[in-house]
Amino acid sequence: MQLSGRRMGGRPWEYAPHDEMLGYLESIVDSEDIRQRLHLGWRVAAANHADGVWTLRSDGGEERRYRALICALGVNGRPRLAPLTGHFAGEQLHSASYRTPERFKDRDVVVIGLGTSGGEVAGEVAEHARSVVVAVRTPMWAMTRRLAGFPLDWLDNPTLARVVPWSMRRRTIAGLCTLTTGGLRRHGIPRPTRRCGDDIIAISDAFPRAVRRGLIDIRPGIDRVEGDEIRFTDGSTTRADVIVHATGFELPTEFLPAHARPDKHPLYHGIAHPRVPDLYFVGLVEAHRALLQIAEAQAAWTAEVLRGRVELPPRAQQVAVAQKEAGRRSRDFGDRHPFLVDAARYIASLRRERPRRPAVAT
Numbered sequence: 001m002q003l004s005g006r007r008m009g010g011r012p013w014e015y016a017p018h019d020e021m022l023g024y025l026e027s028i029v030d031s032e033d034i035r036q037r038l039h040l041g042w043r044v045a046a047a048n049h050a051d052g053v054w055t056l057r058s059d060g061g062e063e064r065r066y067r068a069l070i071c072a073l074g075v076n077g078r079p080r081l082a083p084l085t086g087h088f089a090g091e092q093l094h095s096a097s098y099r100t101p102e103r104f105k106d107r108d109v110v111v112i113g114l115g116t117s118g119g120e121v122a123g124e125v126a127e128h129a130r131s132v133v134v135a136v137r138t139p140m141w142a143m144t145r146r147l148a149g150f151p152l153d154w155l156d157n158p159t160l161a162r163v164v165p166w167s168m169r170r171r172t173i174a175g176l177c178t179l180t181t182g183g184l185r186r187h188g189i190p191r192p193t194r195r196c197g198d199d200i201i202a203i204s205d206a207f208p209r210a211v212r213r214g215l216i217d218i219r220p221g222i223d224r225v226e227g228d229e230i231r232f233t234d235g236s237t238t239r240a241d242v243i244v245h246a247t248g249f250e251l252p253t254e255f256l257p258a259h260a261r262p263d264k265h266p267l268y269h270g271i272a273h274p275r276v277p278d279l280y281f282v283g284l285v286e287a288h289r290a291l292l293q294i295a296e297a298q299a300a301w302t303a304e305v306l307r308g309r310v311e312l313p314p315r316a317q318q319v320a321v322a323q324k325e326a327g328r329r330s331r332d333f334g335d336r337h338p339f340l341v342d343a344a345r346y347i348a349s350l351r352r353e354r355p356r357r358p359a360v361a362t
């Protein structure tokens with residue numbers, strides 16, 4: 001992988017551990033001399049646009065004014081808890097607060113949700129807990145990280161992805177899911193109900209291992225909780241000391257005026273707000289691959305717009321294009337994840353719009 005034309009060190013053919021990733025990103029911050037321009041610990045409490053200026057107010061009450069606002073908030077901004085009917089007497093936490101499995105030793109644990117987080121947490125905790133039950137309301141497609149020892153993301157070749165249609169790649173991914181985790185159905189993992197690729201594919205090595213060893217019990221969604229008893233929608237019950245909500249995240253956009261929030265209207269090219277001037281969102285996408293190169297292409301496109309080297313069409317045209325793009329995403333990926341994009345094609349489409357000699361290297 002490379003960002004800003006800089007190759008990553010370490011073992012590029014392997015998944016990078018987090019300390020290697022952090023070191024790589026920090027090296028870019030240093031070599032681009034960005035650090036001195038970062039205002040860390042400045043949480044934006046309110047942002048308003050008037051007379052061609054964005055005024056940001058921090059939660060400490062300080063105000064700053066800017067020509068344009070680029071929100072890089074991440075789609076994993078605020079943990080979302082599952083609403084539970086009844087009163088649970090034990091401990092509850094979101095997967096975002098999960099660190100290590102040892103503290104679950106000898107406890108009865110219920111994990112809600114079986115995406116990547118739910119699978120990883122359940123798989124790790126199962127080695128220590130007295131029991132692990134996973135409540136699965138909507139079964140998802142899942143795969144392991146490796147096949148015969150090789151990282152599966154080797155197959156994610158951007159050149160291939162640009163020429164082979166998503167409908168065919170979807171079938172290949174479904175085949176890989178079936179090959180690596182299809183056998184788990186014998187252990188009670190329900191068959192996915194949606195098309196493969198309409199959700200983020202759940203990726204875990206620990207989960208299939210724990211399921212095959214009989215360490216994880218799968219149940220449907222939770223009906224209600226009372227004391228330490230959890231009742232599932234099929235009428236079965238279990239007792240629990242801890243509930244882990246692996247139920248995803250919400251966008252932390254409450255600091256924006258309601259009409260400027262990106263969940264209300266599709267964005268032009270998934271970046272520019274077509275109805276609010278000088279408002280951009282970088283990283284507000286999901287894909288069946290890592291976000292970094294997508295975010296880099298979005299950042300480079302936004303920089304060209306701000307430099308006036310890429311011209312935005314009139315607002316009405318931006319709205320029409322944004323709606324057409326959203327329609328295409330909905331056909332390709334369904335309506336549950338409005339920010340899902342076909343990464344290689346999306347990056348290519350942003351690059352096509354940029355001038356031949358970009359102001360920002362990618």
Ligand SMILES: Cc1cc2nc3c(=O)[nH]c(=O)nc-3n(C[C@H](O)[C@H](O)[C@H](O)COP(=O)(O)OP(=O)(O)OC[C@H]3O[C@@H](n4cnc5c(N)ncnc54)[C@H](O)[C@@H]3O)c2cc1C
Nearest residue numbers: 042043044045072073074075076077117252255283290291
């Ligand atoms: C458990 C987990 C495991 C993951 N594992 C992987 C992986 O192995 N590989 C991979 O490629 N991706 C992984 N991801 C996804 C990856 O973390 C995200 O794609 C990436 O962090 C998104 O980067 P971002 O900069 O867009 O957002 P974030 O990293 O979420 O950063 C957003 C920033 O905005 C700040 N912010 C939010 N609101 C405000 C505000 N009002 N004022 C000021 N600042 C604000 C936040 O504090 C934060 O620093 C994982 C995600 C999770 C949750």
